[in-house]
Amino acid sequence: MSNIKVGIIGFGTVGAGAYEVLRENADLIRSRVGASVAVKRIADLDVDSDRGVPVDKGLLTTNAEEIIDDPEIDVVVELIGGLTQAKEYILCAMEKGKHVVTANKALLAEYGHELYDMAERCGVNLEFEASVGGGIPIIGAMKGGLSANRFRNIMGILNGTSNYILTKMSRYYWPYEKVVKEAVELGYAEDPPTLDVDGTDAAHKLAILISLAYGSAVSFKDIYKEGITSLTPDDIRFAQEFGYCVKLLALARDRGEEVEARVHPVMIPQDHILANVNWAYNAIYLEGDFVGPNLYYGLGAGRRPTGSAVVSDIIELSRRIANKEKGLQPPLAHYGRERKSISIKPMKSLTMPYYFRFSAVDRPGVLSKISGVLGQHNISITSVIQKGREVNGPVPVVMLTHEACEENVMKAISVIDNMDVVTDKTILIRVDKGISDK
Amino acid sequence: MSNIKVGIIGFGTVGAGAYEVLRENADLIRSRVGASVAVKRIADLDVDSDRGVPVDKGLLTTNAEEIIDDPEIDVVVELIGGLTQAKEYILCAMEKGKHVVTANKALLAEYGHELYDMAERCGVNLEFEASVGGGIPIIGAMKGGLSANRFRNIMGILNGTSNYILTKMSRYYWPYEKVVKEAVELGYAEDPPTLDVDGTDAAHKLAILISLAYGSAVSFKDIYKEGITSLTPDDIRFAQEFGYCVKLLALARDRGEEVEARVHPVMIPQDHILANVNWAYNAIYLEGDFVGPNLYYGLGAGRRPTGSAVVSDIIELSRRIANKEKGLQPPLAHYGRERKSISIKPMKSLTMPYYFRFSAVDRPGVLSKISGVLGQHNISITSVIQKGREVNGPVPVVMLTHEACEENVMKAISVIDNMDVVTDKTILIRVDKGISDK
Secondary structure, rough: OOOOEEEOOOOOOHHHHHHHHHHHHHHHHHHHOEEEEEEEEEEOOOOOOOOOOOHHHEEOOOHHHHOOOOOOEEEEEEEEOOOHHHHHHHHHHOOOOOOOEOOOOOHHHHHHHHHHHHHHHHHHOOOOOHOOOOOOOOHHHHHHOOOOOEEEEEEOOOHHHHEEEEEEEHHHHHOOHHHHHHHHHHHOOOOOOOHHHOOOHHHHHHHHHHHHOOOOOHHHHHHHEOOOOOOOOOHHHHHHHHHHEEEEEEEEEEEEEEEEEEEEEEEEEEOHHHHOOOEEEEEEEEEOOOEEEEEEEOOOOOOOHHHHHHHHHHHHHHHHOOOOOOOOOOOOOOOOHHOOEEEEEHHHOEEEEEEEEEEOOOOOOHHHHHHHHHOOOOOOOEEEEOOOOOOOOEEEEEEEEEOHHHHHHHHHHHHOOOOOOEEEEEEEEEEEOOOOOO | OOOEEEEOOOOOOOHHHHHHHHHHHHHHHHHOOOOOOEEEEEEEEEEOOOOOOOOOHHHHHHOOOHOOOOOOOOOEEEOOOOOHHHHHHHHHHHHHOOEEEOHHHHHHHHHHOOOHHHHHHOOEEOOHHHHHHHHHHHHHHHHHHOOOEEEEEEEEOHHHHHHHHHHHHHOOOOOOOHHHHHHHOOOOOOOOHHHHHOOOOHHHHHHHHHHHHHHHOOOOHOOOOOOOOOOOHHHHHHHHHOOEEEEEEEEEEEEEEEEEEEEEEEEEEOOHHHHHHOOEEEEEEEEOOOOEEEEEEEEEEOOHHHHHHHHHHHHHHHHHHHHOOOOOOOOOOOHHHHHHOOOOOHHHOEEEOOOEEEOOOOOOOOHHHHHHHHHOOOOOOEEEEEEEOOOOEEEEEEEEOOOEEHHHHHHHHHHHOOOOOEEEEEEEEEEEEOOOHH
């Protein structure tokens, strides 16, 4: 029986998780592959720390080239993350004819086209199940079981840290800062959790999903992103009064020649299936033209779930190598010659309903002034909540609108925020019904 | 560019759906495959009915052998269902070296081992994504993205008709017969919906999931099954009072040398993610040893979702054929030489909590007599609801138990049902926490 040899570059949380799966489930994996799969070498700058998994010290090296240059190694697993060395390692490994597995969402989102092209040019496979949704096999579903569909709508809760924070805020009405502090203490968030809470991490993952859906790398910088840092318990409570739940969503919609692509806090109806995805869980809700609505739910991060996803890619590649399969599945499961470029619809041209919270002095006529500005910008109001007079300070005026154009909304808010009766910046949350057709 | 030729046997709902996908999304499919995919022939005994999709009459034949014997046809798609001709057609097609796609859950559940062996012997692929969960790509997830895991727990809502009926009963408290009558009128249920409501259809699908999880065909007849026909709105309401929801679940649990495998109504906590899967939707909740809890949700039946799943298999096979890949993935994604047989744990040896509704005359001491019998059988009670006296007829006595042994429960119920104070058969619903570890 042949023996597939794997090299792992990066022995942090995910690397240790992948190694742990390969070690604990070696017999299952042999049955799946029809050959045994062995880790020949693990490279990391730190070869001394205890990773919580027993590992033969002889496997460890600080030199990644010992993996990339080793002719015996069939599969290179890149798990260092980031945009610098990781890219070089992957490109070199592919040039040397090695199949590559990576979990590097930032790299795929920002330089995916280079990697996909190189994989096809070198005739190797590039697999990245762990890059989106942790253990959730969403990449495989889009490349496989859903491959007959045009994707009309993709909505994802793709960042567990921000979903944890929003869940806590939605249940206990703690302010953002207090929740983050606790999440850091409990190990649910990094300190500071910048890329998690500012939407960057979710946008990276969205870029990958869009590329898979439409068969072409997307321009990452064109994805609009906005984080959760300015959300308050008050806004979450008002949203609930209107029958909504606030989630940080990554959204993509097919709009014919263009695609909507954005990450920001969204008010979705409380009975939408994504509204019930809580704590550190991730979920991806998809609508295909034939399959209709689908949901995939699971743990989006963590050593064991992410290790599960990395090893599923190793199994698939190892099976092909053991079977001497020469055929190649393109990284995005579309053949390049059919590829079209994807352009992202400018944010300002989108239309949707909005939630506004205005901070205004408590004086007669203020509501009329604000709604006057909205009316001039073609924004019509469906509901208003105006809370009773407070002894000190301004009163919040909360509104939901009909569908309005983002560009008009931004202009109106800018006018309103400069009014002398308005005491603070207006808070805005976009509203979504959660279905593909408006 | 090569041209992959497909033959479809069976032009009912699913056959027409698959043809519709191939037709409408031909350009997308060409991009996925790297070659065009054409339906060369469709066989059905009825070639005259309108299937709601435009089809060239010249493609149609009443003779399936025109497909099986056609050397130009690469992929045979069996969509007639049932246990008779379908099996012969599939075996013959494989013997002639053709790859096969099927949606035939009954055949796979009851004769899967013969088909899997034949596929491996003939060196062809046998794919069946549409056999479980309609459009939900659960087969691909288990063979692919989750392949590194041992499956500890599988819980599925696998029959849309029974889930629709239970959802309606749970919301409107209509009796079973009234809901079924309406479901038949609305086209959500067949008339009569026997295999849907008696658990057979869900058990077929469960057999397939277990085979995939553990790499070996399972003995279908050993799967315990019980339908929803004796559930009443009263029981559903009592379950709700206890904080539960009633669902027809297909359950499998890894118990070391044996596997639990059963289909029956289950009370699951209202906050379990499966409790929120309603109407005709299906969902599969899985726990893997590394990935943790995962959920897959979508439409479990219908022309377009099932067509989507059938065509995803056609795409995968066509891509391999176009790429001249010789390698073979075994039907259950485990290599035969590693396969162990799966034995199902006898139902009577299982332990779990139970719900009972006793119908007893309203007389002092009755509750004590019933609980005495339970105590003698080692069944201890956690909660009791006894409703007030009614003018006519018996009063229900409703109980929840601690974990008890199924064999003891059956003996106790048999004793109780023969007591002279008991006026009707005791209703029993099994209770489940919905997690792998008890």
